[in-house]
Amino acid sequence: MLDRLTEFFFPKQVSTFASDIDNLYFFIFYSSVTLFFIVVFGMVYLSIKYRHRKGEELKLTSSKDHSNLLESLFFIIPLILVSITFVWGIRSYLKMVIVPDDAIEIKVTGQSWFWTFDYPDGGTTLNELVVPSNRPVKLVLSSKDVLHSFFIPVMRSKMDCLPNRYNVMWFDATKEGVYDIFCTEYCGTGHSQMGAKVIVMKPAQYDDWASELGSEDDDLPLDELGAKLYTKKACNTCHTLDGSALVGPSYLQTSQMWGQERVFDDGTSSIIDDNYIRSSILEPMTQIVAGYQGVMPTYQGLLSDRELDALIAFLKTLNEDSQI
């Protein structure tokens, strides 16, 4: 039954400390439910039993306003319950804070509005954290701009990301799978779209993946690679493919205007071509499209030349596709 309740309340238990935390929750839960029922029963019973019945005369009521026994109970029982809760909470917390020595270290950088992960043997992913199962993983977190917070519900783990500072969190994932990551510190317009995924792989698979990092897309045709990068590099957070404007212009619109002039917020304009796309990705603040805010981060250093070419190729195909 406890298992069914755990499934009802919580996401999966993936990290090694998740079940301990869930158990702490249930201890507090059952204690609270008990106290709550005492309160509700007490108030319903007493208010009904001692209700003023219709027509009853008003009378002098009891002087009793004190009971050493009861008052001691009101104090001592909650005190015992919260003491247990406090100690349990701290002991579990200490486990979450002391990082095992053999943890692999992954650097997590939050910026408005996507996540970058840098791996120990080199390589970077965007919005996809890949980790091995049954191996402690230490995350070193920071932010490039404002406060963010890195939350993985299934690991029961969360830590704020500060600019110019490093915070640490760790977990040891026991089950393979793909799970949610959410940003949990308000960071502006795209805060609710700043999600990511953590992919837990078997250790052997992870090792293969890590060594291949960066080389897996070598054989893809450019436009297909571009389509993949559209989501992998988080472009989709701010640019749609269907023509609707989000934080940034839709790729469809850009594609349809290929070869035409685009006006920027300072009155200047430029023809939409390969060069324009390249500079808008690497130096987005130099030409802000009229009617949009200047909030796009630069991808300088985050995309290889081949990846840039791929995105340009992909963009071009959108117009062709829509004319079919």
Added chain:
Amino acid sequence: MSHHNPDSPSHLKHYFYDVNQQYETSKFAMWAFILTEVLTFAGLFVAYIVYRSWYPDMFIDAHKLLDVNKGLTNTIVLITSSLTMALAIWAIQKNNRKLSVLMLVATFVFALAFLGIKYLEYSHKFEVGQLPGEFYSYMGPDAVHLNNPHIFFSIYFIMTGLHGLHVAIGMGLIAWLIYSTHKGNLTSEYYTPMEMIGIFWHLVDLIWIYLFPLFYLIG
């Protein structure tokens, strides 16, 4: 109740029983207000402590850019003004209206002098660029090695600025006292406003007595 009583003095408000209750209430509330002022400045003192503990050397080196002589003069000026304020109250207790007004005027003048000296200090800093935050630009030989000196000046300007604002407000209140006493509204029978403003003025002095060593005398 009391306001129908033709014998009660004109300054007694109708919701008080007697002048004593009114006086006690004013004094009590004034001290509670002083508590709120202390907490306001306490927040800034906390900021000072935090940043000084993070940049201890910078604080010590940066403070040398302050003019200790002007600071010391200001301290003496303000302490003297507290004395004249107390004397003004003593004078009115003896119903010596002329002396009381004189002491109040002296207090006002000392306060003005304090602000005058502060103005000299501030304008010098503006000239050389020893300014808070992103406006800091002083790069003299005694400062170029400092790590984040703008933080020291940020805290310096905020704290002395807020204090200076209180001095200015105090001056306004003292000016009103001068007027009121001169007109004869305050006498040995009723001088509560002077006493209350006196308490405020002593607080303003006390805060400076903490500010002075923390900014001008460290290291």
Added chain:
Amino acid sequence: MSDNTKQNYLNHPKGIMSWLLTLDHKRIGLMYLVSGILFFFMGGLLALVMRFELAAPGNDILSNDLYNNAYTLHGAIMIFLFIIPAIPGALGNILLPLMVGAKDVAFPRLNLASFYIYSFGALFALYTIVNGGVDTGWTFYTPYSTQSSSNVVPMTLGIFIIGFSSILTGLNFIATVHKMRIPGLTWYKLPLFVWALYGTSLVQITATPVLAITMVLLMLERFLGIGIFDPALGGDPVLYQHFFWFYSHPAVYIMILPAFGIISEIIPVHSRKKIWGYKFIAYSTLSIAFIGFLVWGHHMFTSGQSVFSQIVFSFITYFVGIPTGVKIFSWILTMYKGQVSFTPPMLYALSFLFLFTIGGLTGIFLGAVALDIHLHDTYFVVAHFHYVMQGGTIVAFLGGLHHWWPKSFGVMYNQTIANIAALGVFIGFNGTFFPQFLLGLRGMPRRYATYDEQFVELHSYSTFWSGILGISIFIAVMNLFWSFIKKNKVDPGSNPWGGMSLEWTHTSSPPHPHNFEEEPVLQHGPYDYDKVIVEKTYKK
């Protein structure tokens, strides 16, 4: 009561200037009540718009920006323009002098100034609404708030100004309670609402100055780049959080203590029974006020503060819960061997016991550091604070309005409608916020304009019941004001609930402009239902 009943504070003196320049605490209280309710409805409308948007996962009626502005304004208006100023300002102002036997507060002109300062500060907040809003959350965390292009400065300026109003009201109330009680009215004979206002005022005068300085530092950071909270300039954003929460945690006690006081009045009167554990309730008020200053770090368990801080803040947080628990049991035991009437005030009080207990208990979950790591910044926290602030404070406030309405205004509302609305509030509230505990446990973050599909079912339940909640609150408040329009006057000498404190026994309904025609002589304590029978009277 006397025959001089035609003259009361509502109709004497006459004329608009006599209202705008009034020094009568009851008139000032009424002005706070009207503005407070206006802002309450404004904040409530924002909430309904938010819930409407959240019924489905995507951006249905609001863009991200509009939603983010809506949730920020909802929080800032509810907290700074309604709960903190208006509840002590409205009920406290009308009742405190009456309850201590005084003709007014200690400093009536300061009282009027408080109201105008509050209104002036509120104007700035309203300006931000029409000028494009502010989207930082009511917490204004740096560095986002120092960099955001939204109207951070007008809003923080408004809050800074309103803070002065808070401090002056607190000073006034403290001086009144200490110095203006009638002879014989010792501390332990005071109604517990007075103790509650006293505790609230102590917190107001000691905590609000820190908020003021925090807002000033934030504004200076934006204007001058002083670098105190900006890491690029050598500052620390977490320091902002420490400054902010040092005020804002005690602020939640400013919000709940008056509510506790109201419940302490309603339950003994409507149960016609001496309150259980008077001294405990009084002392727990003071201890909560004090301990509340030591727990602010429990809002920062994921900020990266030291392990030592985490332990200390968690430890002290649990201590603040114990006195509150004592109060709940005391209120329940008050009904033992009483004569309980299920009047609208009593229904609200019983609602409070139910809802606040849930709110308080869910605080226990959040105080456990290991569990808070999972729950922080999720909907679990949103549900927790709505249970204590709305299920607690606002329900108690509505109860207090229903309890003191006939006394303050000399009219009686339709009690049947009031009871139904109270039930609607209770059911609507639970339906809206209980699902949010589950949302939080399952990982749904707060301040999200859009969300993942997996959360849609719970959100849709929450939205549906929020409509019921909104309608019920609206009906409850309108029903109160309708009693004015319908002029359901009660006899000026009436005491519909049989209350025993000075406002019930020695003033008319509505009270005379100077409260008491003769100085009241204390005959019994406020809850001496075991010694004296007070008739329930009201004639139309």
